[in-house]
Amino acid sequence: MKAALCKSLDGPEAVVVEEIPEPAAGAGEVVVRVHAAALNFFDTLITRGKYQTKPALPFSPSGEIAGVVESLGAGVTGVSVGDRVAAALGYGGAREKVVVSAESLIPVPDSVSDEVASAVSVTFGTAIHGLKDRGRVKAGETVAILGASGGAGQAAIEIAKAMGARVIAAAASDDKLEVCRALGADDLVNYDAVDLKETLKALTGGRGVDVVYDCVGGKYAEPAVRALAWQGRFLVVGFAAGDIPKLPLNLLMLKGADAIGVFWGEAVKRDPAGHRANMIDVLRWVSEGKLAPRIQATYPLAEIREAIGVIDRREAAGKIVVTLR
The missing domain is CATH 3.90.180.10 (Medium-chain alcohol dehydrogenases, catalytic domain)
Known part of the structure; x- marks a missing residue:
């Protein structure tokens, strides 16, 4: 599968797209096929090693995703293969498939697009x-x-x-x-x-x-x-x-x-159930038209450096989203 990888802490220009092995879900986890991965200002920092979270190299940018459940790990209940979901990851979302804790998944209403669903968590x-x-x-x-x-x-x-x-x-x-x-x-x-x-x-x-x-x-x-x-x-x-x-x-x-x-x-880590309840409310309000998240532009995975660059140059007035379908 394809993944955007930060292999050195030299900023967005150092991010490359490469083939990596497909992931497998462990106990309590699911594999999500990513359809959209949103970017934030912290992606410009984390790729330079200047963010409070400092993942080991190589890692993928993007801390929030939306897609469909592809496979379930042992003991997972309450979610099925094919369900549309969103999740906040912290980092690691800019790849075709990601492993996510089942308790972190947020159901996405039918009327909400993957791009919008990926762009609201942060x-x-x-x-x-x-x-x-x-x-x-x-x-x-x-x-x-x-x-x-x-x-x-x-x-x-x-x-x-x-x-x-x-x-x-x-x-x-x-x-x-x-x-x-x-x-x-x-x-x-x-x-x-x-x-x-x-x-x-x-x-x-x-x-x-x-x-x-x-x-x-x-x-x-x-x-x-x-x-x-x-x-x-x-x-x-x-x-x-x-x-x-x-x-x-x-x-x-x-x-x-x-x-x-x-x-x-930190609140998401300490109270995932509370975060999930909040995000269900947020996505419901989006589906009802009470909230209108602004997507400024979408980019294919191959152009993720350009996408992060828009944020890095302070040119983003709305959300920048990488699409993987």
Whole structure:
């Protein structure tokens, strides 16, 4: 079978496509024939040895896949050969067949394409874990999303709206905010043009926001914490701004507020059943039209270097997916 292999840590240009032996499922595992393998920014890092996960060489990029079950290992129940499934792998998805733990499989509705099913685990999985499991968002609450125009932020807008929240999208330019408006954001804030704390307070009639979903960190974190409502929740999702902020803890005390870490990858490992339940909800919402994941482009496996290059050059405004059918 064919597989994209990173054989040296020299970045996306070092990835090659070669023939490798076909895998076999062990106990509790299945072999999935991969139809689509989505790429993320971390694929540009992992191929350079700069990601927190450092697999042994050679390995395949792509941490999320969709396809069909081809064979079952010993003791596997609840899934059948031919079932359409998706899975979050961490890495290793860009190959024609992969071995996956049966408990990690997510059933894919008939109306959802393989490309879309492969493209939701990381961004939408993080969003629903952050907003539902960690942020405890309730219908009618106000959620401010920092870095709302990026992939993680866009998914958070859609998930928060599906959960019945009012969404304030914050980003660094008016052009980026138009993307957020199209996704359903109720209010828009250019945090490089206004006082973020005062604007968030004004948009909530002085009450403050119930939840901040922070994808950027840096200089935006503290004013967002200052704009929290009583018993608000500040969700630490990422640090796209580059700097990890240091927060005055008295702000949390005075607001009875929580600062909460959102580490989706570790949560998937520790609670696969919870992740599976979340992703069943996500794919159901996709099938119902409540979520609309954006696929920017698809590439055949032979062009995976070009596909990762689009992300590496920061040219991706939607998901980049490798197809293997």
